[in-house]
Amino acid sequence: MICQKFYVALLHWEFIYGITAFNLAYPISPWKFKLSCMPPNTTYDFLLPAGLSKNTSNLNGHYEAVVETKLNSSGTYLSNLPSKTTFHCCFWSEEDKNCSVCADDVEGKAFVSTANSLVFQQIGANWNIQCWMKEDLKLLICYMEPLFKNPLKNYDLKVHLLYVLLEVLEESPRPSQKDSFQIVQCNCSVHECCECHVPVPTAKLNYTLLMYLKITSGGVTFHSPPMSVQPINVVKPDPPSGLHMEITDTGDLKISWSSPISVPFQLRYQVKYSENSTTNMRKADETVSATSLLVDSALPGSSYEVQVRGKRLDGPGIWSDWSIPLTFTTQDVIYFPPKILTSVGSNVSFHCVYKNENKIVSSKKIVWWMNLAEKIPQSQYDVVGDHVSKVTFPNLNATRPRGKFTYDAVYCCNEHECHHRYAELYVIDVNINISCETDGYLTKMTCRWSTNAIQSLVGSALQLRYHRSSLYCSDVPSIHPISEPKDCHLQRDGFYECIFQPIFLLSGYTMWIRINHPLGSLDSPPTCVVPDSVVKPLPPSSVTAEITVKIGLLKISWEKPVFPENNLQFQIRYGLSGKEVQWKMYEVYDAKLKSASLPVPDMCAIYAVQVRCQRLDGLGYWSDWSTPAYTAVTDIQVPLRGPEFWRIINEDITKKERNVTLFWKPLMKTDSLCSVRRYVVKHYTSRIGTWSEDVGNHTKFTFPWTEQTHSVTVLAINSIGASSANFNLTFSLSMSKVNIVQSLSAYPLNSSCVILSWMLSPSDYNLTYFILEWTILNEDNEIKWLRIPSSVKKYYIHDHFIPIEKYQFSLYPVFMEGVGKPKIINSFTQGDEKHQNDAGLYVIVPIIISSSILLLGTLLISHQRMKKLFWEDVPNPKNCSWAQGLNFQKRMDIL
Secondary structure, rough: HHHHHHHHHOOOEEEEEEEEOOOEEEEEOOOOEEEEOOOOOOOOOOOOOOOOOOOHHHOOOOOOOOEEEEOOOOOOOOOOOOOOEEEEEOOOOOOOOOOOOOOOOOOOOOOHHHHHHHHHHHHHHEEEEEEEEEEOOOEEEEEEEEEEOOOOOOOOOOOEEEEEEEEOOOOOOOOOOOOEEEEEEEEOOOOOOOOEEOOOOOOOOOOOOEEEEEEEEEOOHHHHHHHHEEHHHEEEEEEEEEEEEEOOOOOOOEEEOOOOOOOOOOOOEEEEEEEEOOOOOOEEEEEOOOOOEOOOOOOOOOOEEEEEEEOOOOOOOEEEEEEEOEEEEEOOOEEEEEEEEEEOOOOEEEEEEEEEOOEEOOOOOHHEEEEOOOEEOOHHEEEEEEOOOEEOOOOOOOOOOEEEEEEEEEEEEOOOOOOOOOOOEEEEOOOOOOOEEEEEOOOEEEEEEEOOOOOOOOOOOEEEEOOOOOOOOOOOOOOOOOOOOOOOEEEEOEEEEEOOOOOOEOOOOOOOEEEEOOOEEEEEOOOOEEEHHEEOOOOOOEEEEOOOOOOEEEEEEEEEOOHHHHEEEEEEEEEEOOOOOOOOEEEEEEEEEEEEEEOOOOOOEEEEEEEEEEEEEOOOOOOOOOEEEEOOOOOOOOOOOOEEEEEEHHHHHHHOOOEEEEOOOOOOOHOOOOOEEEEOOOOOOOEEEEEEEEOOOOEEEEEEEOEEEEEEEEEEOOOOOOOOEEEEEEEEHHHHHHHOOOEEEEEEEEOEEEEEEEEEOOOOOOOEEEEEEOOOEOOOOOOOEEEOOOOOOEEEOOOOOOOOOOEEEEEEEOOOEEEEOOOEEEOOOOOOHHHHHHHHHHHHHHHHHHHHHHHHHHHHHHHHHHHHHHHHHOHHHHHHHHHOOOOHHHHHHHH
């Protein structure tokens, strides 16, 4: 019954503590330390490590707390226990082996439970403690675990941590100032492991955190001595992440990782790794300050396991936990580097180590192949070591894509076989042309470049980089170590476009295209541009075009753009206005000129004109063409001549009236220069004299013929005046009887051409020209006529003639004195076949010869085609076994 009461009794311990010097707080170390609370006259041998003194009276007294515990129980009072039990609590660690206690100078009485008193009097209370700051620098964690497993399980363990954050430790509160401390309850598990969380503001990481523990278990309460720490000194980083292993270009194993992001200081790292291969086994542990470590001479077919942890580089700190182990196994053939990205014209080298059947092949027995199709000459080999072979490719050409493969496969082989693994060689032509132009306002510079010449490489990114010098460009542009990127945007035409704004007109902008790829970066050849030298001016303004009056030249005028201020040259293009203008060019090199006059073949046409400009020294670009200017059709001069005209005479015998109808064709622009507003008929008779009649734009005019002689002239009038040269026609009754045309013959050549010839008799009159009329008889068709020079005796009429129709041909001699008697025929000439044959001979003979040659060629071609068609598939009987001995010639004769 007593034992049962011993196990279930609830003990209450009241803590009375006193501190003689609170400022002497235990400094928390980055490693684990211990809290031990022991009754008096208890040895520390089972707690303290070897070398620690057994005489507690000799221990240092800097870190002590005197704890007087009153044990009160409703159970039996044990007379063999002292009425006053004092427990001494102290901190100690493997590094600091001093444990502090104090004398039993605190008054009080102790009433204890029999069982618990015995346990505590035998082993006391002991914990392992470690405190650290989380990497996010917001929370301090103190972790407690019992040093020994308590044989009497206590499930009511409660731990509180009291703390105060002080800027200076000397400001620490006195024991009586309990309200100065804040308290947090720790989370404890059933295994009596506890975790206490203390929030720390980021701005107070360098403050001193003063704290102590209040531990209650089984009704007994312990208070630890005070302890102090600066949170920044116990930061525990997160384990390094992104652990990675790869074979370097030199054949070493590179172990790399990423540093934690939130730590405010640099870290040092501890790397432990093991290597397991058929020829070697080793383990190593190294400490580095970088985020990578090189392991020399990686071997093919080897397995590596690596872990990394980190700690503050300078000053105190706590090691992070170890990272998750990473295992890496090398292949039987190691290429280093495994992939190379380079540009055209470069020299590159590959190394390899070849393992075959658990044996590393000698470097002298290694051969190299390209794409398993081309053996690389041995002159390009180099022996680096007993097992390392090297091959060099000089002056490389661009890689030709083969389907989806955009690289060349380089194989390292044994003398008799090749492993399926290979190295990859990417060779890119990086000659990219960058062109820039400065706008006409001199405010921005636009640069363009195309990727059409670059082989597309998956995973690559192109970036324009530039460096601006203070003034102009160097003679030989070079890539500057300090450069800036420029954002460029892809346009619809496939070009990238980058805009520099604002710009420095006289600065030198050195630019190049950088190709970024996981395998490395390549730079195009640099080019240097001075914005002032690549200006594209604004087009000339106020462009006008006109045809000058009287002179008839095309005059173009313009205004020079405001920018740039350099002397400019101008270029003019002009042409007849229409859908597709056939442009002609004209250059103006005098920067002071603002106009130019050009001769044109047709002064009455509409011309389109545009002007552009460029710096006179040739730098920069031509401006855009100006907005087109158009000429207007205006009269330049008086018409060159009046229209050619003819007449029809209508005579009414009964009324004794004779009317003359004049008709003419509208005057062409080349003769009117450039329009005709109206026509005027000018008359002259001996009785009346001269008078004029305005007929407007009509091309017919009828007047009565009443005098013996009546002369008329038709004038063309435009906005400038009347035509200066005109045709006259005199109507004379006496001259109408003069007959000088002896004969007239008409010979049809074909349906579109008729030859007329005539014979004249001598005359005393001054013959000026002939008028030839023709029309279809018995139809009211219009009369067609031509004016023929007086010296002509044969004339070809080109018209549409119908063979079955009858035509009337009339030839009028026109004299200065009047119109003579015409010669009229009403049909084609039939009797004189010789003339007709002679006339058509020159046309018919060439046609006959050409037709004969064409017919002969057609027959020859047809003969060859028929022969091939009928005989190509007929076998030769002499090659057939069944036809041996048969006389095919005889059989054909019978048929």
